[in-house]
Amino acid sequence: MILPGAADTPASSPGLVSGQVQAEWVDLLGELEAVKNAVTATQARLTIALDEATRADEAAQSIRAERRGRGVPNQVGAALRVSPHAGAGFVSTSRVWVTQMPHTFDALKAGVLSAWRATLLVRETSHLSLEHRALIDEEICGPAHLAELARMGTRRLIARIKELAARLDVHACVKRNARAVTERRVSVRPAPDLMVYLTALVPMAQGVQAYAQLKTHADALKAGEDERGVGQIMADTLIERATAREPGHANDVPVTINLLVSDETLLADGNQPAVVVEGAPTGAGVIPAPVARNLAAHAIDTDTAWLRSIYVNPQGRLLATTSTSRFHPAGLAALLRAREQGICATTWCDARIRHADHVTPHAEGGPTSLDNGQGLCARCNHAKQAPGWSQKTTQLDGLHAVETVTPTGHTYVSVAPTPPAPVRAGVTTPAWTPAVGVTGPAPGSTPRSRYSIGCQSRPSRGAIPYRPSTPPRQPRPAQQPQHRPASRATGRVPVRPRRPDLFWTYPT
Helix, strand or coil: CCCCCCCCCCCCCHHHCCHHHHHHHHHHHHHHHHHHHHHHHHHHHHHHHHHHHHHHHHHHCCCCHHHCCCCHHHHHHHHHCCCHHHHHHHHHHHHHHHHCCHHHHHHHHCCCCCHHHHHHHHHHCCCCCHHHHHHHHHHHHCHHHHHHHHHCCHHHHHHHHHHHHHHHCHHHHHHHHHHHHCCCEEEEEEECCCEEEEEEECCHHHHHHHHHHHHHHHHHHHHCCCCCCHHHHHHHHHHHHHCCCCCCCCCCCCCEEEEECCHHHHHCCCCCCEEECCCCCCCCEEECHHHHHHHHHHHHHCCCCEEEECCECCCCCECCCEECCCCCCHHHHHHHHHHCCCECCCCCCCCECCEEEECCCHHHCCCEECCCEEEECHHHHHHCCCCCCEEEEEEECCEEEEEEECCCCCEEEEECCCCCCCCCCCCCCCCCCCCCCECCCCCCCCCCCCCCCCCCCCHHHCCEEECCCCCCCCCCCCCCCCCCCCCCCCCCCCCCCCCCCEEECCCC
16 A cells, blocks of 8 residues: 555655654544544445335235344445344344434544544443433434544443443333343353353452452462462362362363364374364354364373264265255264364354255255254344345365355355364375373284264273274175074073273272
8 A cells, every 4th residue: 555645755764754644644544533433424325225225025924023124234244344143233223223223324424533432432321211322322423522522532432421321311220230130141262272251240349259258268379479370369269169179279170172184184193283173152163283182181081071073084074974854963963063174164253053954955855964064043034034044065175165245136145164174095104103091003004094983981890992994894795694502591692792992991
């Protein structure tokens, strides 16, 4: 991009740019911000126009009122390149701007008010009547108050809205505070580096009290020359008390691991990352190969663990499964979630998979199979059932893909993530370096690319045998069957035990 007044200016010589040119840049930044706000207002008006037109068309088709317009948030989200949930939020906020808060909408069009501050006006007046909301809209964003609004900070803006709301309808404010108590909850969301944010929304008095107790306990341990930081002690204490563990044993909580991982990564020293697909409320998470091996070994050492590993065939596709049932069986649904790595297959949607859906509907002859299936969140599954939506399966670079056509004729293609690749036939595998507590394969045995490891045991029960699946055996020449005598105690023919290829062992 060419900066006005500073064409081809070397970055190493900032002193060559005059103060007048730099002042022009600052002015341009402000003008572009105003243009950005005006563009948001235009998008809001277009969104409401699309929503009204869609609802009118569906009303003409005698669609029930509660189902009209439910595909609009997905269309808006796809156009704005955000999730359908964010698209639904923009639709509802835009409706308030356009129909209930005209002064806020005019300030947004003029560039005086940013999209975020305009959203705060909607949020902080949601508990008021239309009449009181209109009064606050005029008091803050009316033509006589635009100069004051331009100088007002965000926190001061929120305080001003709450002040006016309490003056106009104190009972509504009290009811809102009472309703907020009923919305207390605990949530978890992903954080970088295989961490999560564990958040508790609780009343202020309870939250401050809990934090104060954790802080006091951490300060006491820190005074006793504990090497951990105060924040680390508080986090460990929270987990220990929530899981009823002894102090110092916060990491000894049995976990469930569900990995999409290649055999080379898990059982050798491959460097392909693994993906947490199921059993994690935070959705999918990519972890480095050494972390996956150590995580598996640690989970086995904590008395109870399940490890599910799903692999791909030599063509790079998950093992296909079909079913004749109307709904996806549990195993097939698990494969769908694994292929999408736990995230809704809709483009730009970050929600967790809730529904196993048929790309081509079952009523139209679509089979219940892995190729005709996709994992969707509830909103996306309901949106595609609106009139004018269509989908079909396709492939892009050898990966499973779904082509979606919206009622306006726009086409979006969602592609499944690339799965971890297995050890290829004819490729020299690296030296065997298994995780802690895992022995190597039996002499002459080679790990296959299709197998599943499942273990749930205690150290007292000894080693857990494991055998990878092997190719189908060639039929043996016909021979006279040999009959072995049955056991006198059970009446069954004993089966000769075979030596497993791999053992999960526990350190002594």
